[in-house]
Amino acid sequence: MREIMVRAMYCEMLGYDASFTYIHAIKLAQQGGVLEKRVGYLAVSLFLNEGHELLLLLVNTVLKDLQSTNLIEVCMALTVVAQVFPKDMIPAVLPLVEDKLSHPKEIIRRKAVLALYKFYLIAPNQVQHIHAKFCKALSDKDPGVMASSLHIYLQLIRSPDSYKDLTGSFVTILKQVLGGKLPVDFNYHSVPAPWLQIQLLRILSLLGKEDQSTSELMYEVLDESLRRAEMNHNITYAILYECVKAVYTIHPKAELLEKAARCIGNFVLSPKINLKYLGLKALTYVVQHDAKLALQHQMTIIECLDHSDFTIKRETLELLFRITNAQNVTVIVEKMLDFLRSCNDEHTIIHLIGKVAELAEKYPFNKPEFMNTLLPMKYNSWFIQTMNDVFSIGGDLLQQDVPNNFLRLLAEGSESKEEDDQLRLYAVESYLTVLKGHTSHLPQCFLQVMSWVLGEYAHLQESVDRREVIRLLTQLLDQRSVSSETRVWILSALTKIPEGQTDLILDLAESLSSSQDTVLRQQAQELRHLSQDSQLREFKPVAVVCVFSSQVDSSLSFLDGFVSEALAAGAAPYKPPHQRQEELCEDRALNLEPYSFSLPVSLSSCSITDRQSPTLLSVSSGLSGNSAELSQKAGSSTLILEGVKRVWGKDGYLPQKEATAPPVDEPSAAVQPASQQEAAERIEPRPEPSTQNQDKQQLASSLFVGLGVGSSVSLLGKSEAPPPRFRKKPRPHESSSSSGTSKRSSDSSSHSSRNTTDSFLYGSFPEEEPATSISTFDHTPKSTTANGLSQNKDTKEDRHANTSQILGGDMVIVRPSTIQDKHPPSVSSDLTALLPADLKDLPHSDVISLTSDPSLSLSSCRLFRDEALLLVIFISNCTETVIKDVAVQLTCEELKVISFCCKLFEFMRLILMNSILSVIHRPLVVTTEEYGKLWLSLSHDVKQNLKLLTDAGDPLRTTLNALKDALQLHVVDIIGSEGIVACRLLSGAPCLLHCRVNGAALAMWLRSPHPALPDFILYHCQRALAHH
């Protein structure tokens, strides 16, 4: 059997299917003697993966072997556990593996440490409790165990903050290693424990990153290792390399930097190719800190550019990419393209071509330095030519965002229209030239870009007959190699080219209307109708929607209504995925517990014993219900979604049909293949293939131009970050949000629906949600004076116009240009005194200033009445003149305006009743006894620890008062370190909160008859405390 299994392994390795032997491998591991078991385990770890179902059969065997007295069996079990083990089964073996950490034999301790590390990688939250044991492993008396625990720390210290205190230990360990305190066994080529040193250096560099005080601890030891590692062996170079990296990563110290720089020099100049490679890598890493170093080695770098080794070349280009600046960009891009043309490795092409595109877009022609070397005209041709190269070399391997970005640059343009048009003109010219040549080998993505540009901007080129353009495009359509997607692009380009050539278009439409592809057929039909009906064509530019200025409601506020209805109907509130994950893990941990106690427990008995409490089950069922509810949500809200889509624009920023096609004037003759001429007379020195020293010098000077100027900051290509060639227009979303809002919106996009529900419920009005919901809910943009009409550029312009039409000419339209700046809080708090008598006594929120302009200012506050939420809007007149009339229009389908009274002078009040807002809770006034009874009768409970506010004398009381103010809760009683709080829904469902001070945290226990309410309240408590 053993022999056969080895053969099966061999077959599997050669790629033949040997799945029939899998079960036998498991059997062998289960039943055989030690030798058979070893082969069995080996076969299992080769055959099966972590998710394979047969692995379940192995769990018991592993458990048995872990408890075996035979060391070899334990070792094998640990190996297999670290190799393949199903995630779900980790809790079963975890305690056993943990025990092995204190095993007398060091090999077992080592393997156990690595197995635990593996567990940590697979399921970090299940091994959180054993961090202390990792620490013990680090201080193990056996260096081998300590070495294997370094794996764990290297991983953990990626987020270094909580491990800073270990720096001292790591430094001591490294010192001991360097001092030769380890047994001679650990020496490799008479270097003490080199791999250990490498790992320690890595850990230290992670710890010392951007932390001066920690870095200071390690200067000495780094110096020591730099000094020691000066023998001529590979492994010492490995240590040196790590050292250099560490020196440059941690807080800099001049003396060390100097030494490290010398080491890099040695690397780069070394005749050994591997060291050269490492030297280049180190340089790439270092130029971010110190560009002058690259300058020292420029000749070597030039040599490496022509090196025969592919890897070296690639690394050199990477280095050059880092030192690119406005002056050497053309040369570097040229080099990269040369390399790409000779390279046939897919991944490298994808990787580098993206960088070329990035460089080409990054360096603007209107920058002064660039003017010196290249005129704008030249820049245009260079840019287009480079992008042409990018598209034709990268072809369809390109990531989609490269052509997208390029088209966006062309479409959005920069500030000056003239420059944009020039660039577009170049693009059109160059593409026409390309299309006149051979087109069959061009990649699809290039063809798509070309057809789009020609469709959009062919009219700019007046010298070209439009028939010519159409002819070229139709020619493409006839080619067999053109994919149907590209055909669609071409057709939509043809649609955009304006009228006049009806005969050509009709022919084309005719031939395509019998096409197999339905999309094509449809487009052909549209094209035909469009070209026949001149009226329709004239109408088209009017119907244009500017897609760029469309707005995206990333907070999904249009779903608010639905969410809150669902919540009211008893659906579980949304839980962010990580929370769900945690709860699921808890569940799982409970399920599996019996496994670890008794070995022969069968699965069925396991499932019986794990019935915990009904509450736990209800939690999980609630969870699954929640996800179902979510999907249902998506389904049932399609109506609203549709509305939104139109605002957003289906094609994103790639307008195909909507874009403008203004009529073009008189075409003339004289075609100029300008771009080619331009390319030929480029002033840059083209490096000759013959590597004459002088050529190299010249190349070096052009490559490193700008680097020698001195100040290191401006030298760095990366950090310099010049303004992009065409500034992307700020997303409307961003521009509309004020400082406070933007914080909120970024916040809300992360956990979407729940957050927005919340913001709606607590609808503080300066937030953007109500505003966007207005504009998304009804498409005719009526709008309002009161509400935050987010100011977007173009679309808002016409909305603005609409508003004034509705309101009449003499209206002052207050737009939220300044929010909360002009009004000191004292002013606004006075406003509450102006509330009518019947509202004065109600609890109210702070008055928030919404917006103001020189003549009017708006502020609002919320009043909590028992059956409703009142929204009071204050309009104050800031000027001396009397306002005759105020028209306020609040538009939002979700808010029903019940009463609408308008007083002439100071303020008016609007009472809004909102069906959604009924979910808002009210304080529930009960006595402690009633509370006790009620507590027992409630079924759904949730527990969680919250942050305790510790800034005042009595933390509990402060915290509860803060909650009370923020959330309208009723504090029933506070006894010692415990407090009880109550609230209820408008509909009557109570929710009781029991709070206890638990160290620095507040242990909160919520109960309610309503399954979702505790979560909901808890969530708001968290928020309220976080904001406090």
Add this chain to the structure above:
Amino acid sequence: MIKAILIFNNHGKPRMSKFYEHYTEDTEQQIIRETFHLVSKRDENVCNFLEGGLLIGGSENKLIYRHYATLYFVFCVDSSESELGILDLIQVFVETLDKCFENVCELDLIFHLDKVHNILAEMVMGGMVLETNMSEIITQVEAQDQ
């Protein structure tokens, strides 16, 4: 972390493969083929590292290989491993094989695949370097053979 360890001969026939991450059977074969193509066309006098450009992972992973007589030893590692360190680890691995088989040759790998795997398991466990000391590895392997 080490992602995979491959040994194949000058003709691209796999002699040992060990993956520390799961790939399907087909992918594994494709990885071996692709790696062979990449490695075999490189000259003797170029460096032992190859970056990116692999099915086995994007630009993050790299290949570190050594060529001995008829066999290529290729380690695929991610950025957390030191290149030269791995290069010497290959050396240690080969020297250990040499000691265990007394003048190792390709045939030893074919006929004692399990032993090769066992030696490897003592050096690298679940993708992490466990032991780099040759005599220690040999002691462990021999202890298990008893």
